Amino acid sequence: MSETFNEQVYDVVRRIPRGRVATYGQVAALAGRPRAARFVGFALHANPEPGVIPCHRVVFRDGSLAPGFAFGGPGEQRRLLETEGVMFVPPDDDSVNAGADGWRVDMAQCQWRE
DNA sequence: ACCGTGACCAGCC
C-alpha cells in the first residue's frame, strides 16, 4: 500500500486484459488519481518494466496512440493491438492525426471496462 | 534539498 502513484499505475496497466485498451484518464482514475492522467503517461515512460507492462494497451481519450512510442518502432503499437484483436477505425476526412497514421482504436468496442 | 520536467484531460474565456 505504500506504493507510489507510479507503482499503482503499473499495477492497473498490468490488469488490462488482452484485446482491450484503456485511456490514460481511466488508468489514472483506477490508480486513485482521476486528475493525474498526465503522470500516467509519464509513469509509463519513466520506468516501465520491459516485457511486463503492456503500455501499448494504453491510448488517448480520442483512441489515438501515444507519440514517441518506442517498443520497436512507431506503428508497432498498432500492429500489436491488431494482433491482440483490437479493432481500428479509419480517420475522418476532416480529422488527420499525425503520429498514428490517422487510424484510431475503436473505443466503442475495445475500451476496457470493468 | 530544490527546481524543472514529463505518453494527458477537461474546463473556461
Added chain:
DNA sequence: CGGCTGGCCACGG
C-alpha cells in the same frame, strides 16, 4: 467554435 491553462505526482540533475 477554438485556443489556452490548470491540476496532479514522482523522479533526475
